[in-house]
Amino acid sequence: MDPCAALEETKAQVRSLTKQINVLARSSRKAKRRELDGGLSPAQCVSLLAVYILSGFNVALAIEFCRQKRHACTWTDEDTQAFVENLYLQQSVEDLVRIETEQSKRRLMAVRFIASWECHNFAIHPNKQGAAPSTALVARNYVLRAAQLAAEAVPLCLQRCVEQGPAALPAARRGLRKWSRRFRRRWGFRWGALEATDCSSVQETVDKVSLFWRHADWLTSRVATDRVPVYLNLDETSVAYSFYAARGWISKKVRRPRARVPAARRRGSITHVALISSVIALQPHLPQILICGRRSVSKSVLARFQSIAPKNNVVIFHQASSWNTASIMCEILRLVGAVLRAKFPSYQGILLLDTAPMHVAPAVVRVARLQQLWLLPVPPSTTQYVQPLDVSVFSQYKGFLQSRSRDVRIERGGVDVEDWLRLVFAACDAFLNNKAWYKAFALVGVPADSQQGLNAELGHVFPS
Numbered sequence: 001m002d003p004c005a006a007l008e009e010t011k012a013q014v015r016s017l018t019k020q021i022n023v024l025a026r027s028s029r030k031a032k033r034r035e036l037d038g039g040l041s042p043a044q045c046v047s048l049l050a051v052y053i054l055s056g057f058n059v060a061l062a063i064e065f066c067r068q069k070r071h072a073c074t075w076t077d078e079d080t081q082a083f084v085e086n087l088y089l090q091q092s093v094e095d096l097v098r099i100e101t102e103q104s105k106r107r108l109m110a111v112r113f114i115a116s117w118e119c120h121n122f123a124i125h126p127n128k129q130g131a132a133p134s135t136a137l138v139a140r141n142y143v144l145r146a147a148q149l150a151a152e153a154v155p156l157c158l159q160r161c162v163e164q165g166p167a168a169l170p171a172a173r174r175g176l177r178k179w180s181r182r183f184r185r186r187w188g189f190r191w192g193a194l195e196a197t198d199c200s201s202v203q204e205t206v207d208k209v210s211l212f213w214r215h216a217d218w219l220t221s222r223v224a225t226d227r228v229p230v231y232l233n234l235d236e237t238s239v240a241y242s243f244y245a246a247r248g249w250i251s252k253k254v255r256r257p258r259a260r261v262p263a264a265r266r267r268g269s270i271t272h273v274a275l276i277s278s279v280i281a282l283q284p285h286l287p288q289i290l291i292c293g294r295r296s297v298s299k300s301v302l303a304r305f306q307s308i309a310p311k312n313n314v315v316i317f318h319q320a321s322s323w324n325t326a327s328i329m330c331e332i333l334r335l336v337g338a339v340l341r342a343k344f345p346s347y348q349g350i351l352l353l354d355t356a357p358m359h360v361a362p363a364v365v366r367v368a369r370l371q372q373l374w375l376l377p378v379p380p381s382t383t384q385y386v387q388p389l390d391v392s393v394f395s396q397y398k399g400f401l402q403s404r405s406r407d408v409r410i411e412r413g414g415v416d417v418e419d420w421l422r423l424v425f426a427a428c429d430a431f432l433n434n435k436a437w438y439k440a441f442a443l444v445g446v447p448a449d450s451q452q453g454l455n456a457e458l459g460h461v462f463p464s
Contacts (some may be wrong), residue, residue: 123138
């Protein structure tokens, strides 16, 4: 091998090794500097000082900036606070003035961070008041605060969306959506609606539920020795005419698949007044009431269906409105009383029902007394805790109807009125009549000697 070529190759290798050594040395110095600066780069330290100064020496805001920017740092908030204060004291007056007044990328980053922080606090306040602010409202607050500190810190898309509103161009609205997603991810927000909850305090709920249980125990103790106490629960629920919106798999390759449903069928519903019992032998004999409006289900359709309908315990009330009323409640109690007298004379019915006006109307109470049914009212704002139908039945019942409706739609391509009525009849027979609901009563603490644990909602109220 030529000595000159070998010498040149050796020199090239030395240069390469020298370059690698220099790179490693710089990386090592940067790592040590980052370690000393709490995981921040020199540029981020400048932005940190700008955040600290422009925010009026807000230590909490500076700590939050460090928490978001640094990586693999185990400093506590006290350590970070000491670092920020020392970093500020180490700077000369000229440097501090330059950081505060000079327009630079680092100051721009600090301005946007401060605006985001204050916008984050602004968005939290409505949540505490029970409201979820819109994207436009949050963006407007961000733009106003950022513009106060530095006009160039405001993204153009946000400024146009705030100024023009719905008339903004699609590109600006697209930029607003991107900014919104980044902001929510950065500050721990999600897009959605707030869940509604009752205004009652925990102690008030405890008092109401305890009173309900004492009332149930007292009624049970008043039952004659030759009779058996049987708990019943009555409540109504709205059943949609069409379950076309049931969730499932939708192909992305089929262009805009649709469920063909007439407009009148998308909005309408009937009222199902459901009855369940703690005794499985009684359940198939309890009436299940369907209240249909005349405008949604015509007389001819109803007559045609009833001629082929299965003979079971479902009773249809066909009237002007599908709302439950006190007069219908009286008829329902007469039906229940007739069942108990004819087939279960040794049972003493104790009927749980909420305090809706039509449930506790004077006429209803009078009919219940004549039918020898004892009423056990569920206290207001406690139905989600101690009403068996709300706790254990209605959600499963609607899921059963959705599943059966989906099967019929897959098979036939649609569900007409008669198919839908047939589905409801089948659900009453296959779901409500053929299940033992004693666990639903036990989950709400009725009867008191039940060995079944309480439902999850009650478990939170009565943890012991």
